[in-house]
Amino acid sequence: MKFSAVLPFIDWTPDLAPIEGPGLFDILNVYPIGNGYQPFRQFSAFTNAIGARCQGAFAAKDDSANAANFAGDATKLYRLGTDNEWDDVSRSGSAYSTGIDEFWSFAQFGANIIALNGADAPQKYVIGSSTEFGALGGTPPVARYIAVVRDFVLLGNLASGASKVHWSAFNNSEGWTVGTDQSDEQAFPDGGWVQGLVGGEVGYVIQERSIRRLTYVGGDIIFQIDEVEKLRGTRAPKSIVPVGGTFFYLGQDGFYWFMGESSKPIGSEKVDRWFYDNVDQSYLYRVVGAADPRRRMVLWAFPSTATADGTPDTIIGYRWDIDRWFRVGTVVDFLFQATTQGYTLEDLDSVSASIDDLPASLDSALWVGGALQLAAFGTGFRLGYFDGDTMAATLSTQEKALGEGKIVKVTNSTPIVDASTATVAPGLRDRAAGAVSYGDAAAMEATGDCPVRGAGRFVSARLTIPAGTEWTRAQAVRVEGRQVGVR
Numbered sequence: 001m002k003f004s005a006v007l008p009f010i011d012w013t014p015d016l017a018p019i020e021g022p023g024l025f026d027i028l029n030v031y032p033i034g035n036g037y038q039p040f041r042q043f044s045a046f047t048n049a050i051g052a053r054c055q056g057a058f059a060a061k062d063d064s065a066n067a068a069n070f071a072g073d074a075t076k077l078y079r080l081g082t083d084n085e086w087d088d089v090s091r092s093g094s095a096y097s098t099g100i101d102e103f104w105s106f107a108q109f110g111a112n113i114i115a116l117n118g119a120d121a122p123q124k125y126v127i128g129s130s131t132e133f134g135a136l137g138g139t140p141p142v143a144r145y146i147a148v149v150r151d152f153v154l155l156g157n158l159a160s161g162a163s164k165v166h167w168s169a170f171n172n173s174e175g176w177t178v179g180t181d182q183s184d185e186q187a188f189p190d191g192g193w194v195q196g197l198v199g200g201e202v203g204y205v206i207q208e209r210s211i212r213r214l215t216y217v218g219g220d221i222i223f224q225i226d227e228v229e230k231l232r233g234t235r236a237p238k239s240i241v242p243v244g245g246t247f248f249y250l251g252q253d254g255f256y257w258f259m260g261e262s263s264k265p266i267g268s269e270k271v272d273r274w275f276y277d278n279v280d281q282s283y284l285y286r287v288v289g290a291a292d293p294r295r296r297m298v299l300w301a302f303p304s305t306a307t308a309d310g311t312p313d314t315i316i317g318y319r320w321d322i323d324r325w326f327r328v329g330t331v332v333d334f335l336f337q338a339t340t341q342g343y344t345l346e347d348l349d350s351v352s353a354s355i356d357d358l359p360a361s362l363d364s365a366l367w368v369g370g371a372l373q374l375a376a377f378g379t380g381f382r383l384g385y386f387d388g389d390t391m392a393a394t395l396s397t398q399e400k401a402l403g404e405g406k407i408v409k410v411t412n413s414t415p416i417v418d419a420s421t422a423t424v425a426p427g428l429r430d431r432a433a434g435a436v437s438y439g440d441a442a443a444m445e446a447t448g449d450c451p452v453r454g455a456g457r458f459v460s461a462r463l464t465i466p467a468g469t470e471w472t473r474a475q476a477v478r479v480e481g482r483q484v485g486v487r
Helices: 272-278 281-286
Strands: 002-008 026-028 030-033 036-039 044-049 057-061 067-072 077-080 086-088 105-109 112-116 123-126 143-149 152-158 161-167 184-187 194-198 203-207 210-218 222-230 241-243 246-250 255-258 263-265 288-292 297-302 314-319 324-328 334-339 372-377 382-385 393-396 407-417 423-429 454-456 458-465 474-485
Touching (some): 030 324, 036 393, 057 105, 057 112, 105 143, 112 143, 152 194, 184 222, 241 288, 241 297, 246 288, 297 334, 458 474
Antiparallel strands (some): 002 474, 077 086, 105 112, 112 123, 143 152, 194 203, 203 210, 246 255, 288 297, 297 314, 393 458
16 A cells, blocks of 8 residues: 655654654754744854953944944953954953853943943943943942843842842932932842843843842832742853843743743743753853844753863754744854944945855845844854854654554655755654664655655654755655555
């Protein structure tokens, strides 16, 4: 009896059993769309290098909507110039003392860019007038994290107490005297260290085992503080990714989306077990997340168990609008949202001597001033974007019993993908207790077929698309063959 079956590329759910399951066995270097996947593009460096590993970056705009990108390493702070060169804008005198396991945290309050690293006095750079950072006025406390909540600057994880927060005077980023103009501090009796802050109309304090909401009420109370999540927080401070009035984070047992009142588990029975099986937990502090607003996704770069020194070598991503996950194999030091600076055709001469050598196509959002763009620092300490050639992509389908429980012989496959070059390998096994055995990969012929061969009770297919191949959609693999009953 002959058969023909379409094995679609649906959700990637490595936590679930692969046979007759609701998701895919594996994917790499692709991201999900409504009815398939698109290619993830290679990291392409765009600037010169800063002095050492990036330990924080931030995008800002001035009152005229001019972009300003900042970055920091262990000892220096930098601003990106219009020539795409990083300028050292560190304070005069002594170098900074950012710990190897620490990061810079930034916020913008009016024209002031405030930066802190948990070791040095908070720093200030005034867009439009400063040429270097200097100490923030008012003697603010040394702290690790910062956010702007309404008309206040909020600092968290203070040198005087890791479970404390301190907010500035009303509408004054340089007023820090407790009891003056509503400036105050608060220590939390439980929940562990403050691990991050999220600002906005209300503020959120994320601790190791608690999430608290700060609501401005004024008067003697100033902020009403409510514990909205108990026994839930994060050990990975840079995993906290604000999006609108919500934020994503890596919890003690998986990934969550906090939506104002409570946290929604987004990785449960999908990717949480896979993640904790594959992350090097001794380097959880190197997990760093960022949102890609154009594609409605949030991504976390993390060091896998294969890394030797804690450098993130894998990205796991989540599209929040369609509730689907993906993964990418690439090495970066830091992820963040950069603000593009804007270029005319004449300005492109400062980027490359030839249009053919530009790091991104001319229709990329990279060239549009003020656009938020997912960016990264590579291990060469250079800022860049994921706008290069397509990465080598792999998608493995569901496993199906296509012969009513009998052994089947697969004779052909047809990938439903708009790539001109691809291969398909049949995945076969006789029983659930066995391992999948992939047969020889067959190249795509002029007809679009990949003539594969193999026999087994459970059938899947692995599609591979070479790096540099231009394509836009992979949907499924059709497999054909016949039932043979026994070997």
